[in-house]
Amino acid sequence: MNNRPMDTGVLRLLNPSFMRKLYVTFPFASKEKLRLLGMALKGCVALMQNLEVLSVSVDLAVSDLDLFLPDMESLPRLHPRLRNLDLDHFRGVSAELNDLRHLAALPDLEDLTVMIRRCGDPIDWSIKFQALRNLTVSCSDFLVVGTFLVHIDAPQLRTLSVSERHARPDDMPQELAIHLRTLVTKCPALTSFRWRSSQAHMRGVGYLGTRRIGVPLAELVSPLLALRTLQHFFASFSGPTVPYTPEDLHAFAEAWPGLETFYLYDEGPQHSDEGRYADVESITAFARRCPRLRSIHIPVVRLDLSTGPGASDSELVEPVASPPALHSLPTSSPAGLHDIFYHILWHLTPSASNGDIKRLKRALASGKFFTSIKNLQGLSMEAQDLTPMLNMKSLPRSHPCLYSLKLNRGAYVGLSDLRSLSNLPNLEYLDVSPRSFWGPSDLPITLSGLLSLTLSDTHLGDTSILLTRLEAPRLQSFSFSETHGDSSCMSQEIPDDLRTLVAKYPALTSFKWTSMQTHAPRRGYAGNRQCDVPLAELVAPLLAHRAMRRFSVEFRGPIVPYTPADFRAFAEAWPDLETFRLYHDRGRMSDRIQQRAAVESVMAFARHCPRLRNLKIPRVMQHDSDPSVDSVHLPAAPHCLRELWVNYVAHSEFSRSREFEVQFRGLMERIFPFATILPMAPCIPR
Structure with missing residues (x-):
């Protein structure tokens, strides 16, 4: 809803009994318009007896939740079929903890997203959500989360997401352990745990209290280690710095054999210290014990490859070379780690320390890492020199299923390299970033299945060379970015390139x-x-x-x-x-x-x-x-x-x-x- 005139009468055209899903968003509007629309909407919503999904989002501080929907006590009576309830309020608009007890009367409620605040009255109730599977809770008081968990039972809960803010992290280890023990006891079916923790911050003062948590990560969340069925673990710290070492990661890998996602983030420095780092061996523990693992993110990994004179180069990467479920190999920028598998490859990241770069290059050049991922479909790499890590000519033989290839950050790619891709029958998406196309240019390049081509950070002359040689009859999307010294030359070069583009690629859209x-x-x-x-x-x-x-x-x-x-x-x-x-x-x-x-x-x-x-x-x-x-x-x-x-x-x-x-x-x-x-x-x- 923007600043255009508002016609609340249009709501009369709706047939409330047919409504199954209702999404209400109030982005940029005056308080008066919100009041008028809220009054009209409240009466309409009250007649939607068959409503199954209700989502309300407010981006303006208002005084009363009842302005936009019936009160919590009336929801089960007015909308008994609700399955998904999302009360995503911003700027301090939240529900009191006591109000949530009324939602237990919704027998089909499976997904609940709510922002809660502590209420002044004592809590003397305990409720049970029979069907609840996904719960997202946000609050500005860490203690409210614990109070909430103590007073609810959700035996079918699969996913819990918590966003909390606290003033000082000193008491967090003890309080969190109590909260998590309660969670594990009451929600034995939990498979996904997401926790965002932020520390109170004042402008000009900084964070309140010390930022360093006194116990390591595995001890901080130790009650969760008893949940053998956990598949997704997400922990993000904005302010607090939680120490972790290889021992912590070993504990996680051993505790959760069905793990698919492991994500750890903090605002600490991008270099390792004795209390905050992972190593190659701790990553191999995930590869060995978690065969379903698909994504892992760790802020700092120490590459210490001095494993002794008896260790071969292939042994350095062999333990992580065959993750069975890995079908896509994304890469990260050198500013930090975004995918741990690539971190083993990226030997210039500031997060890596004590790395024997020569030995790592030899290990990667041996092809052990790439050739072992037989089902690789998507490959994206950022490196100044691809030679020690990727042999373009052998790519079709080692990865015949490849359909997406992205090579950028100034990697030198020759026409002969691109020509070798002709033997990839499934290649549909290609993104290269050459400084110049070097090598013989008199032979054609045929990519019969290519649908999308992106040329990044190139020059107009390179674009002309490639378009002249490339045969891609199915090409639908063409994107290029170029840099030149004088713009007056564009009026000659660009039209020539576009004439070639239109003539050779009739499917272009x-x-x-x-x-x-x-x-x-x-x-x-x-x-x-x-x-x-x-x-x-x-x-x-x-x-x-x-x-x-x-x-x-x-x-x-x-x-x-x-x-x-x-x-x-x-x-x-x-x-x-x-x-x-x-x-x-x-x-x-x-x-x-x-x-x-x-x-x-x-x-x-x-x-x-x-x-x-x-x-x-x-x-x-x-x-x-x-x-x-x-x-x-x-x-x-x-x-x-x-x-x-x-x-x-x-x-x-x-x-x-x-x-x-x-x-x-x-x-x-x-x-x-x-x-x-x-x-x-x-x-x-x-």
């Missing part, structure tokens, strides 16, 4: 281009920033391709002129267009060089592109010579656009800019009644 110009601090841009031709002429070959559905162009540095005529050309050329996004830097040159759309530009998309769902235009600048807002003929039916984003709206006569911005927004709301219209800012003259 998606085009994305990010253009950047070389820039140095203090010295500025290297060459001329201005393109010689307007946008529609620059990408003119694409206008002949009627099948285009998604078009996205972003300029960071280059200045490409555009006028209302350009947008009219795009709208008329692509009748099936679903997404149109144009972005460029905002600077002084934007006012001196013609870069503007008008009201008629948006209307062209409304008339010619009925499937358009996302529209982003940088600047709407109305001139007196343009058709006025009042003269616009509205379409016969409302358009189904879902998102409209216009960064800046103005009139050429600045004193009329505010008036025009109001008129423009009103017109957009009438034409696109289903769209989210993101905030517009009037242009300010420079």
Whole structure:
């Protein structure tokens, strides 16, 4: 609900008895509008006897929960079939602990999300949720969680998610142990445990109390080790720093043989110390004892490969080389660990210490890690030098099931390397980031099943070379980002590349281009920033391709002129267009060089592109010579656009800019009644 006029009478058109799911969200609205809508909605909701899913989200502090839905006591009577109840309130709006006892009268309630607060009255009740399987609780008082667990029974509970905030972590070990013992006793079927803990923080003062927890992680959550059926463990600490060592990880691996996800996060430093680290052996414990493990995240891993003169290179990675359930091998940035399997490979991460890099390279070069993952389908790697870790020519032989391959961060990939991928029959998604295509370029590259191609951090010349050689008859999506020194050259090179693109790939439906110009601090841009031709002429070959559905162009540095005529050309050329996004830097040159759309530009998309769902235009600048807002003929039916984003709206006569911005927004709301219209800012003259 945005700032458009509100018609609460539309609720009378609903037949409440047919409603099964209701999602109510109050994002950016005044308190008065929330009051009016809340009153109208409350009466309508009360008649929905067959409601099964109810979700209420508030982003404005209000005084009473009853403003938006019947009170807790009335919910079981009004909605006896509720299965999913989500009361996701923000900014201090929460339910009292005593109110939750009424929810036990909902016999089918399986999913409950609630924010609770302590109440002043003593709690003298105990309730049982017969069918509850998933419970998400958030609160600002750590003690409330314990009180809540003591007074409920949920024998069918499978997933518990807790978000809590506390002032000082000194008493956390003792209190948490009590809470978890209660949890294990009352919820023996629990398979997923998620806990987010944050420490009170004051601006200018910092965290209140010491941040370091006095006991290691395994001891902190020791009651959970008795739950042999646990499959997902998630612990996130914002403020508190919990020590952990290989012994803790061994304890987890031995306790939970069915573990599928292990996630640990804290805000500690990205380097190891004696009380906070894992090692390779502790990771191998997971690989040996948890065959269903799919994802593991640990903040700091110490790679200490000095295992003695008798250890072979293959033994360094062999224990973790064959996780049976691993079908995708994602990678992480060097700033920290995001996937532990890749951490064994990433030998330059700041989190790794004491690593024998030469021995690790030899072990990886032996192919033990990659060749042992026979069913690998997705591979994404970030490394400056792929040679010690990946042999492109042997990739089809070792991983014939590969369908997605992403190699970036400046990895040098030659045309001969890409040519070897022709033997991957299932390859559909390819993302490479070459600095230059080196090697022989006279032979074709055939990727018969390729659907999506992304070229990142390349140059225009490299793009031309690849498009000339690549045969991909099924290609549907092409995306590239390039950097150049002088933007005046784009008017010759880009149209040539696009002519090749359209001629060779008739199935193309998606085009994305990010253009950047070389820039140095203090010295500025290297060459001329201005393109010689307007946008529609620059990408003119694409206008002949009627099948285009998604078009996205972003300029960071280059200045490409555009006028209302350009947008009219795009709208008329692509009748099936679903997404149109144009972005460029905002600077002084934007006012001196013609870069503007008008009201008629948006209307062209409304008339010619009925499937358009996302529209982003940088600047709407109305001139007196343009058709006025009042003269616009509205379409016969409302358009189904879902998102409209216009960064800046103005009139050429600045004193009329505010008036025009109001008129423009009103017109957009009438034409696109289903769209989210993101905030517009009037242009300010420079």
